[in-house]
Amino acid sequence: MPASKTRRRGEHLERAILDATWAELSETGYSGLTIEAVAARAATSKTVIYRRWPSRAALVLAAWNHQAPVSVDEPDTGSLRTDLLTLFVTIARRVDTMMSEMIAGVMGEAFRHPEVAELLRDRLRAAPLHDRVQQIVDRAARRGELPPVRVPARALRIPLDLIRTEAMTCGAPLTDATITELVDDVYLPMLHGLASHPDR
Protein backbone atom coordinates (compact mmCIF):
# COMPACT_ATOMS: atom_id res chain seq x y z
CA MET A 1 0.00 0.00 0.00
CA PRO A 2 1.68 3.23 -1.05
CA ALA A 3 1.66 6.31 1.06
CA SER A 4 -1.96 7.35 0.85
CA LYS A 5 -2.13 6.89 4.64
CA THR A 6 0.28 8.32 7.10
CA ARG A 7 2.47 5.80 8.85
CA ARG A 8 1.19 4.80 12.29
CA ARG A 9 3.39 4.30 15.33
CA GLY A 10 3.46 3.09 18.92
CA GLU A 11 0.21 3.11 20.85
CA HIS A 12 -1.91 3.95 17.85
CA LEU A 13 -0.50 1.17 15.70
CA GLU A 14 -0.73 -1.29 18.54
CA ARG A 15 -4.42 -0.63 19.01
CA ALA A 16 -5.01 -1.13 15.31
CA ILE A 17 -3.29 -4.51 15.43
CA LEU A 18 -5.18 -5.66 18.51
CA ASP A 19 -8.47 -4.60 16.99
CA ALA A 20 -7.62 -6.46 13.82
CA THR A 21 -6.75 -9.52 15.88
CA TRP A 22 -10.09 -9.41 17.65
CA ALA A 23 -11.92 -9.03 14.39
CA GLU A 24 -10.10 -11.99 12.89
CA LEU A 25 -10.88 -14.04 15.97
CA SER A 26 -14.55 -13.24 15.61
CA GLU A 27 -14.55 -14.18 11.96
CA THR A 28 -12.32 -17.20 11.71
CA GLY A 29 -11.80 -18.26 15.31
CA TYR A 30 -8.53 -19.04 17.00
CA SER A 31 -7.67 -22.08 14.95
CA GLY A 32 -8.15 -20.19 11.73
CA LEU A 33 -6.26 -17.14 12.87
CA THR A 34 -3.02 -16.40 11.07
CA ILE A 35 -0.52 -13.68 11.72
CA GLU A 36 -0.50 -12.90 8.04
CA ALA A 37 -4.23 -12.29 8.01
CA VAL A 38 -4.01 -10.04 11.04
CA ALA A 39 -1.21 -8.08 9.40
CA ALA A 40 -3.23 -7.72 6.22
CA ARG A 41 -6.32 -6.57 8.07
CA ALA A 42 -4.39 -4.07 10.14
CA ALA A 43 -2.70 -2.89 6.93
CA THR A 44 0.74 -3.50 8.33
CA SER A 45 3.22 -6.31 7.96
CA LYS A 46 4.11 -9.47 9.85
CA THR A 47 7.41 -8.04 10.96
CA VAL A 48 5.71 -5.35 13.00
CA ILE A 49 3.64 -7.94 14.81
CA TYR A 50 6.52 -10.31 15.49
CA ARG A 51 8.48 -7.39 16.90
CA ARG A 52 5.91 -7.03 19.66
CA TRP A 53 4.48 -10.46 20.40
CA PRO A 54 6.46 -13.68 20.31
CA SER A 55 3.56 -15.98 19.50
CA ARG A 56 0.02 -16.19 18.30
CA ALA A 57 -1.16 -16.94 21.82
CA ALA A 58 0.54 -13.87 23.25
CA LEU A 59 -1.02 -11.70 20.57
CA VAL A 60 -4.46 -13.14 21.21
CA LEU A 61 -4.13 -12.68 24.95
CA ALA A 62 -3.14 -9.07 24.41
CA ALA A 63 -6.14 -8.56 22.15
CA TRP A 64 -8.36 -10.15 24.75
CA ASN A 65 -7.06 -7.91 27.50
CA HIS A 66 -7.43 -4.95 25.19
CA GLN A 67 -11.12 -5.60 24.70
CA ALA A 68 -12.87 -3.28 27.10
CA PRO A 69 -14.87 -5.42 29.50
CA VAL A 70 -18.52 -4.54 29.33
CA SER A 71 -19.55 -3.49 32.77
CA VAL A 72 -22.70 -5.13 34.00
CA ASP A 73 -24.74 -4.12 36.95
CA GLU A 74 -25.88 -7.03 39.04
CA PRO A 75 -29.29 -6.18 40.42
CA ASP A 76 -30.62 -7.38 43.75
CA THR A 77 -33.35 -9.76 42.68
CA GLY A 78 -34.53 -10.41 46.18
CA SER A 79 -33.38 -13.99 46.58
CA LEU A 80 -30.08 -15.80 46.71
CA ARG A 81 -31.08 -18.33 44.08
CA THR A 82 -32.25 -15.83 41.48
CA ASP A 83 -29.25 -13.62 42.20
CA LEU A 84 -27.02 -16.58 41.42
CA LEU A 85 -28.97 -17.54 38.33
CA THR A 86 -28.64 -14.00 37.06
CA LEU A 87 -24.91 -14.05 37.69
CA PHE A 88 -24.44 -17.40 36.00
CA VAL A 89 -26.42 -16.26 32.98
CA THR A 90 -24.31 -13.13 32.75
CA ILE A 91 -21.12 -15.14 32.82
CA ALA A 92 -22.44 -17.71 30.37
CA ARG A 93 -23.39 -15.02 27.91
CA ARG A 94 -19.87 -13.72 28.01
CA VAL A 95 -18.25 -17.12 27.55
CA ASP A 96 -19.62 -17.67 24.07
CA THR A 97 -18.35 -20.05 21.42
CA MET A 98 -15.66 -17.77 20.09
CA MET A 99 -14.40 -17.13 23.58
CA SER A 100 -14.29 -20.82 24.45
CA GLU A 101 -12.44 -21.77 21.33
CA MET A 102 -9.99 -18.97 21.94
CA ILE A 103 -9.36 -20.11 25.50
CA ALA A 104 -8.87 -23.70 24.36
CA GLY A 105 -6.38 -22.53 21.78
CA VAL A 106 -4.45 -20.35 24.16
CA MET A 107 -4.42 -23.13 26.73
CA GLY A 108 -2.93 -25.46 24.18
CA GLU A 109 -0.10 -23.06 23.42
CA ALA A 110 0.38 -22.23 27.08
CA PHE A 111 2.01 -25.61 27.61
CA ARG A 112 4.79 -24.69 25.22
CA HIS A 113 5.22 -21.07 26.29
CA PRO A 114 5.38 -20.64 30.06
CA GLU A 115 4.98 -16.89 29.83
CA VAL A 116 1.69 -17.39 28.02
CA ALA A 117 0.60 -19.78 30.74
CA GLU A 118 1.20 -17.12 33.33
CA LEU A 119 -0.68 -14.44 31.43
CA LEU A 120 -3.59 -16.81 30.94
CA ARG A 121 -3.67 -17.76 34.59
CA ASP A 122 -3.69 -14.12 35.60
CA ARG A 123 -6.46 -13.38 33.17
CA LEU A 124 -8.67 -16.16 34.44
CA ARG A 125 -8.03 -15.45 38.10
CA ALA A 126 -8.45 -11.72 38.00
CA ALA A 127 -11.98 -11.86 36.66
CA PRO A 128 -13.90 -9.09 38.39
CA LEU A 129 -16.90 -11.36 38.41
CA HIS A 130 -15.52 -13.26 41.37
CA ASP A 131 -16.24 -10.42 43.76
CA ARG A 132 -19.87 -10.51 42.80
CA VAL A 133 -20.40 -13.81 44.52
CA GLN A 134 -19.34 -12.47 47.89
CA GLN A 135 -21.65 -9.50 47.45
CA ILE A 136 -24.52 -11.80 46.60
CA VAL A 137 -23.81 -13.96 49.62
CA ASP A 138 -23.60 -10.94 51.89
CA ARG A 139 -26.97 -9.73 50.64
CA ALA A 140 -28.44 -13.16 51.28
CA ALA A 141 -27.04 -13.11 54.80
CA ARG A 142 -28.58 -9.69 55.41
CA ARG A 143 -31.92 -11.10 54.29
CA GLY A 144 -31.47 -14.01 56.66
CA GLU A 145 -31.38 -16.61 53.89
CA LEU A 146 -27.97 -17.83 54.94
CA PRO A 147 -25.68 -17.49 57.94
CA PRO A 148 -22.96 -14.97 57.14
CA VAL A 149 -19.88 -16.56 55.52
CA ARG A 150 -16.62 -15.51 54.05
CA VAL A 151 -16.47 -17.51 50.82
CA PRO A 152 -12.96 -18.87 50.16
CA ALA A 153 -11.19 -17.57 47.08
CA ARG A 154 -11.26 -21.01 45.51
CA ALA A 155 -15.01 -21.21 45.87
CA LEU A 156 -15.45 -17.76 44.37
CA ARG A 157 -13.80 -18.95 41.20
CA ILE A 158 -16.06 -21.94 40.73
CA PRO A 159 -18.85 -20.30 38.73
CA LEU A 160 -16.52 -19.12 35.99
CA ASP A 161 -14.60 -22.41 36.03
CA LEU A 162 -17.71 -24.51 35.73
CA ILE A 163 -19.21 -22.43 32.97
CA ARG A 164 -15.97 -22.38 31.03
CA THR A 165 -15.53 -26.12 31.32
CA GLU A 166 -19.06 -26.72 30.20
CA ALA A 167 -18.82 -24.35 27.26
CA MET A 168 -15.54 -25.88 26.16
CA THR A 169 -16.73 -29.45 26.27
CA CYS A 170 -20.05 -28.73 24.61
CA GLY A 171 -18.79 -26.46 21.90
CA ALA A 172 -22.05 -24.58 22.17
CA PRO A 173 -23.62 -21.94 24.41
CA LEU A 174 -24.98 -23.26 27.69
CA THR A 175 -28.64 -24.04 27.84
CA ASP A 176 -30.84 -22.63 30.58
CA ALA A 177 -31.27 -26.14 31.91
CA THR A 178 -27.53 -26.55 32.35
CA ILE A 179 -27.24 -23.25 34.14
CA THR A 180 -30.07 -24.17 36.49
CA GLU A 181 -28.35 -27.46 37.19
CA LEU A 182 -25.07 -25.78 38.01
CA VAL A 183 -26.80 -23.49 40.46
CA ASP A 184 -29.19 -25.97 42.05
CA ASP A 185 -27.05 -29.09 42.09
CA VAL A 186 -23.67 -27.60 42.77
CA TYR A 187 -23.24 -24.00 43.72
CA LEU A 188 -26.18 -23.35 45.99
CA PRO A 189 -25.54 -26.56 47.97
CA MET A 190 -21.92 -25.57 48.25
CA LEU A 191 -22.80 -22.18 49.69
CA HIS A 192 -25.23 -23.73 52.15
CA GLY A 193 -22.59 -26.22 53.17
CA LEU A 194 -20.00 -23.50 53.63
CA ALA A 195 -22.39 -21.39 55.64
CA SER A 196 -23.71 -24.06 57.96
CA HIS A 197 -20.45 -25.92 58.60
CA PRO A 198 -18.07 -22.97 58.71
CA ASP A 199 -14.41 -23.92 58.61
CA ARG A 200 -14.19 -27.68 59.30
Added chain:
Amino acid sequence: MPASKTRRRGEHLERAILDATWAELSETGYSGLTIEAVAARAATSKTVIYRRWPSRAALVLAAWNHQAPVSVDEPDTGSLRTDLLTLFVTIARRVDTMMSEMIAGVMGEAFRHPEVAELLRDRLRAAPLHDRVQQIVDRAARRGELPPVRVPARALRIPLDLIRTEAMTCGAPLTDATITELVDDVYLPMLHGLASHPDR
Protein backbone atom coordinates in the same frame (compact mmCIF):
# COMPACT_ATOMS: atom_id res chain seq x y z
CA MET B 1 11.31 -49.65 4.32
CA PRO B 2 11.51 -52.56 1.94
CA ALA B 3 9.81 -55.81 2.63
CA SER B 4 11.86 -57.14 5.50
CA LYS B 5 8.63 -57.10 7.49
CA THR B 6 5.43 -58.63 6.40
CA ARG B 7 2.70 -56.18 5.54
CA ARG B 8 0.29 -55.55 8.40
CA ARG B 9 -3.45 -55.20 8.02
CA GLY B 10 -6.69 -54.34 9.79
CA GLU B 11 -6.79 -54.64 13.56
CA HIS B 12 -3.10 -55.33 13.89
CA LEU B 13 -2.06 -52.32 11.85
CA GLU B 14 -4.55 -50.12 13.60
CA ARG B 15 -3.13 -50.96 17.00
CA ALA B 16 0.36 -50.19 15.77
CA ILE B 17 -0.78 -46.75 14.61
CA LEU B 18 -2.60 -45.95 17.83
CA ASP B 19 0.38 -47.02 19.90
CA ALA B 20 2.64 -44.87 17.76
CA THR B 21 0.26 -41.97 18.24
CA TRP B 22 0.33 -42.36 21.99
CA ALA B 23 4.11 -42.55 21.99
CA GLU B 24 4.36 -39.40 19.90
CA LEU B 25 1.94 -37.66 22.24
CA SER B 26 4.10 -38.55 25.20
CA GLU B 27 7.22 -37.32 23.52
CA THR B 28 6.20 -34.21 21.68
CA GLY B 29 2.76 -33.42 23.04
CA TYR B 30 -0.34 -32.66 21.08
CA SER B 31 0.86 -29.41 19.59
CA GLY B 32 3.98 -31.06 18.29
CA LEU B 33 2.22 -34.10 16.95
CA THR B 34 2.25 -34.54 13.18
CA ILE B 35 0.61 -37.20 11.11
CA GLU B 36 3.85 -37.66 9.27
CA ALA B 37 5.74 -38.43 12.46
CA VAL B 38 3.10 -40.92 13.53
CA ALA B 39 3.27 -42.62 10.16
CA ALA B 40 7.04 -42.78 10.34
CA ARG B 41 7.01 -44.21 13.84
CA ALA B 42 4.40 -46.78 12.95
CA ALA B 43 6.44 -47.62 9.85
CA THR B 44 3.50 -46.99 7.57
CA SER B 45 2.48 -44.05 5.44
CA LYS B 46 0.22 -41.04 5.83
CA THR B 47 -2.26 -42.43 3.38
CA VAL B 48 -3.07 -45.33 5.66
CA ILE B 49 -3.80 -42.99 8.54
CA TYR B 50 -5.91 -40.59 6.53
CA ARG B 51 -7.95 -43.53 5.28
CA ARG B 52 -9.06 -44.22 8.85
CA TRP B 53 -9.22 -40.93 10.71
CA PRO B 54 -10.29 -37.64 9.20
CA SER B 55 -8.31 -35.39 11.53
CA ARG B 56 -5.53 -35.26 14.03
CA ALA B 57 -8.04 -34.85 16.83
CA ALA B 58 -9.95 -37.95 15.80
CA LEU B 59 -6.76 -39.95 15.69
CA VAL B 60 -5.70 -38.73 19.10
CA LEU B 61 -9.10 -39.48 20.59
CA ALA B 62 -8.93 -42.98 19.18
CA ALA B 63 -5.47 -43.42 20.67
CA TRP B 64 -6.74 -42.16 23.99
CA ASN B 65 -9.65 -44.56 24.02
CA HIS B 66 -7.30 -47.33 22.97
CA GLN B 67 -5.13 -46.80 26.04
CA ALA B 68 -6.26 -49.34 28.56
CA PRO B 69 -7.50 -47.51 31.62
CA VAL B 70 -5.55 -48.51 34.68
CA SER B 71 -8.02 -49.85 37.17
CA VAL B 72 -7.65 -48.47 40.63
CA ASP B 73 -9.16 -49.81 43.79
CA GLU B 74 -10.55 -47.14 46.01
CA PRO B 75 -10.06 -48.20 49.59
CA ASP B 76 -12.35 -47.29 52.48
CA THR B 77 -10.17 -44.95 54.50
CA GLY B 78 -12.66 -44.60 57.31
CA SER B 79 -13.75 -41.02 56.75
CA LEU B 80 -15.55 -39.08 54.05
CA ARG B 81 -12.89 -36.44 53.84
CA THR B 82 -9.94 -38.77 53.41
CA ASP B 83 -11.93 -40.91 50.99
CA LEU B 84 -12.49 -37.82 48.89
CA LEU B 85 -8.89 -36.71 49.14
CA THR B 86 -7.80 -40.14 47.96
CA LEU B 87 -10.18 -39.99 45.03
CA PHE B 88 -9.08 -36.50 44.05
CA VAL B 89 -5.44 -37.49 44.22
CA THR B 90 -6.13 -40.52 42.04
CA ILE B 91 -7.83 -38.38 39.44
CA ALA B 92 -5.18 -35.71 39.59
CA ARG B 93 -2.46 -38.23 39.03
CA ARG B 94 -4.20 -39.39 35.91
CA VAL B 95 -4.71 -35.90 34.52
CA ASP B 96 -1.06 -35.13 34.08
CA THR B 97 0.53 -32.51 31.88
CA MET B 98 0.49 -34.52 28.69
CA MET B 99 -3.14 -35.39 29.23
CA SER B 100 -4.12 -31.78 29.85
CA GLU B 101 -2.35 -30.51 26.80
CA MET B 102 -3.96 -33.22 24.74
CA ILE B 103 -7.40 -32.35 26.01
CA ALA B 104 -6.82 -28.67 25.31
CA GLY B 105 -5.74 -29.52 21.79
CA VAL B 106 -8.65 -31.78 21.09
CA MET B 107 -11.04 -29.21 22.52
CA GLY B 108 -9.66 -26.62 20.18
CA GLU B 109 -10.27 -28.81 17.18
CA ALA B 110 -13.66 -29.91 18.46
CA PHE B 111 -15.05 -26.52 17.57
CA ARG B 112 -14.31 -27.13 13.90
CA HIS B 113 -15.27 -30.79 13.78
CA PRO B 114 -18.62 -31.52 15.43
CA GLU B 115 -18.03 -35.27 15.36
CA VAL B 116 -14.88 -34.76 17.40
CA ALA B 117 -16.82 -32.65 19.86
CA GLU B 118 -19.24 -35.47 20.37
CA LEU B 119 -16.54 -38.07 20.88
CA LEU B 120 -14.81 -35.81 23.36
CA ARG B 121 -18.00 -35.15 25.27
CA ASP B 122 -18.70 -38.85 25.51
CA ARG B 123 -15.19 -39.52 26.71
CA LEU B 124 -15.36 -36.93 29.45
CA ARG B 125 -18.83 -37.90 30.63
CA ALA B 126 -18.36 -41.63 30.65
CA ALA B 127 -15.50 -41.57 33.12
CA PRO B 128 -15.96 -44.53 35.43
CA LEU B 129 -14.60 -42.39 38.23
CA HIS B 130 -17.95 -40.65 38.59
CA ASP B 131 -19.54 -43.68 40.17
CA ARG B 132 -16.94 -43.69 42.89
CA VAL B 133 -18.32 -40.53 44.41
CA GLN B 134 -21.72 -42.06 45.03
CA GLN B 135 -20.07 -45.08 46.63
CA ILE B 136 -18.02 -42.85 48.89
CA VAL B 137 -21.09 -40.87 49.89
CA ASP B 138 -23.04 -44.05 50.61
CA ARG B 139 -20.25 -45.30 52.83
CA ALA B 140 -20.22 -41.97 54.69
CA ALA B 141 -23.97 -42.22 55.19
CA ARG B 142 -23.59 -45.73 56.58
CA ARG B 143 -21.04 -44.37 59.03
CA GLY B 144 -23.44 -41.61 59.98
CA GLU B 145 -21.19 -38.84 58.75
CA LEU B 146 -23.83 -37.56 56.38
CA PRO B 147 -27.55 -38.02 55.86
CA PRO B 148 -28.08 -40.36 52.91
CA VAL B 149 -28.26 -38.55 49.57
CA ARG B 150 -28.55 -39.33 45.92
CA VAL B 151 -25.89 -37.11 44.35
CA PRO B 152 -27.11 -35.55 41.09
CA ALA B 153 -25.24 -36.55 37.94
CA ARG B 154 -23.99 -33.04 37.49
CA ALA B 155 -22.47 -33.01 40.94
CA LEU B 156 -20.79 -36.36 40.33
CA ARG B 157 -18.89 -34.87 37.43
CA ILE B 158 -17.50 -31.96 39.38
CA PRO B 159 -14.31 -33.57 40.70
CA LEU B 160 -13.03 -34.44 37.27
CA ASP B 161 -14.16 -31.10 35.86
CA LEU B 162 -12.44 -29.11 38.57
CA ILE B 163 -9.22 -31.03 38.38
CA ARG B 164 -9.11 -30.82 34.62
CA THR B 165 -9.76 -27.09 34.65
CA GLU B 166 -7.07 -26.56 37.22
CA ALA B 167 -4.53 -28.69 35.40
CA MET B 168 -5.25 -26.93 32.13
CA THR B 169 -4.92 -23.43 33.49
CA CYS B 170 -1.83 -24.17 35.53
CA GLY B 171 0.04 -26.15 32.94
CA ALA B 172 1.47 -28.21 35.78
CA PRO B 173 0.41 -31.08 38.03
CA LEU B 174 -1.84 -30.08 40.90
CA THR B 175 -0.21 -29.46 44.22
CA ASP B 176 -1.47 -31.16 47.34
CA ALA B 177 -2.55 -27.79 48.64
CA THR B 178 -4.78 -27.25 45.62
CA ILE B 179 -6.34 -30.66 46.01
CA THR B 180 -7.03 -30.04 49.66
CA GLU B 181 -8.62 -26.73 48.74
CA LEU B 182 -10.87 -28.33 46.17
CA VAL B 183 -12.07 -30.87 48.72
CA ASP B 184 -12.38 -28.61 51.76
CA ASP B 185 -13.59 -25.40 50.15
CA VAL B 186 -15.78 -26.80 47.43
CA TYR B 187 -16.68 -30.43 47.25
CA LEU B 188 -17.16 -31.37 50.86
CA PRO B 189 -19.33 -28.29 51.53
CA MET B 190 -21.33 -29.14 48.44
CA LEU B 191 -21.99 -32.66 49.65
CA HIS B 192 -23.00 -31.39 53.08
CA GLY B 193 -25.30 -28.87 51.45
CA LEU B 194 -26.85 -31.51 49.22
CA ALA B 195 -27.35 -33.85 52.15
CA SER B 196 -28.82 -31.39 54.61
CA HIS B 197 -31.06 -29.48 52.23
CA PRO B 198 -32.24 -32.33 50.02
CA ASP B 199 -34.02 -31.17 46.90
CA ARG B 200 -35.11 -27.58 47.67
Added chain:
DNA sequence: TCAATAAGAGACGCAACGTATCTTAGGAGC
Protein backbone atom coordinates in the same frame (compact mmCIF):
# COMPACT_ATOMS: atom_id res chain seq x y z
C1' DT C 1 -5.39 -69.71 -8.76
C1' DC C 2 -7.00 -65.31 -9.40
C1' DA C 3 -9.41 -61.25 -8.55
C1' DA C 4 -10.49 -57.82 -5.13
C1' DT C 5 -8.82 -55.16 -1.56
C1' DA C 6 -5.94 -52.57 1.16
C1' DA C 7 -0.93 -51.33 2.34
C1' DG C 8 2.66 -48.62 1.35
C1' DA C 9 5.70 -45.27 -1.23
C1' DG C 10 6.14 -41.01 -2.97
C1' DA C 11 5.18 -36.71 -5.40
C1' DC C 12 2.14 -32.69 -5.75
C1' DG C 13 0.67 -27.85 -4.79
C1' DC C 14 -0.50 -25.08 -0.98
C1' DA C 15 -0.44 -22.28 3.07
C1' DA C 16 1.69 -20.29 6.85
C1' DC C 17 5.50 -20.28 9.52
C1' DG C 18 9.33 -17.28 11.44
C1' DT C 19 13.57 -14.75 9.86
C1' DA C 20 16.35 -11.60 7.44
C1' DT C 21 17.14 -7.66 4.57
C1' DC C 22 16.26 -3.35 2.79
C1' DT C 23 13.96 1.08 2.04
C1' DT C 24 11.61 4.97 3.78
C1' DA C 25 8.76 7.85 6.95
C1' DG C 26 8.40 10.77 10.78
C1' DG C 27 9.69 12.43 15.35
C1' DA C 28 13.29 14.31 18.49
C1' DG C 29 16.96 17.24 19.33
C1' DC C 30 19.56 20.95 18.01
Added chain:
DNA sequence: GCTCCTAAGATACGTTGCGTCTCTTATTGA
Protein backbone atom coordinates in the same frame (compact mmCIF):
# COMPACT_ATOMS: atom_id res chain seq x y z
C1' DG D 1 14.17 23.94 9.49
C1' DC D 2 17.68 20.31 9.13
C1' DT D 3 19.52 15.93 10.32
C1' DC D 4 19.75 11.55 12.60
C1' DC D 5 17.94 7.56 14.28
C1' DT D 6 14.41 4.62 15.31
C1' DA D 7 10.73 1.95 13.95
C1' DA D 8 7.28 0.95 10.05
C1' DG D 9 6.49 -1.46 6.23
C1' DA D 10 7.47 -4.35 2.12
C1' DT D 11 9.17 -8.43 0.39
C1' DA D 12 11.67 -12.60 -0.35
C1' DC D 13 13.37 -16.83 1.61
C1' DG D 14 13.77 -21.66 3.13
C1' DT D 15 11.11 -24.91 5.89
C1' DT D 16 7.59 -27.74 7.44
C1' DG D 17 3.45 -30.13 7.42
C1' DC D 18 -0.82 -30.33 5.34
C1' DG D 19 -4.22 -33.23 2.67
C1' DT D 20 -4.77 -35.36 -1.95
C1' DC D 21 -3.38 -38.13 -5.69
C1' DT D 22 -1.48 -41.88 -8.25
C1' DC D 23 0.73 -46.03 -8.75
C1' DT D 24 2.69 -50.45 -7.38
C1' DT D 25 2.58 -54.61 -4.77
C1' DA D 26 1.38 -57.80 -0.98
C1' DT D 27 -2.24 -60.45 1.10
C1' DT D 28 -6.53 -62.67 1.59
C1' DG D 29 -10.38 -65.30 0.78
C1' DA D 30 -13.60 -67.07 -2.68
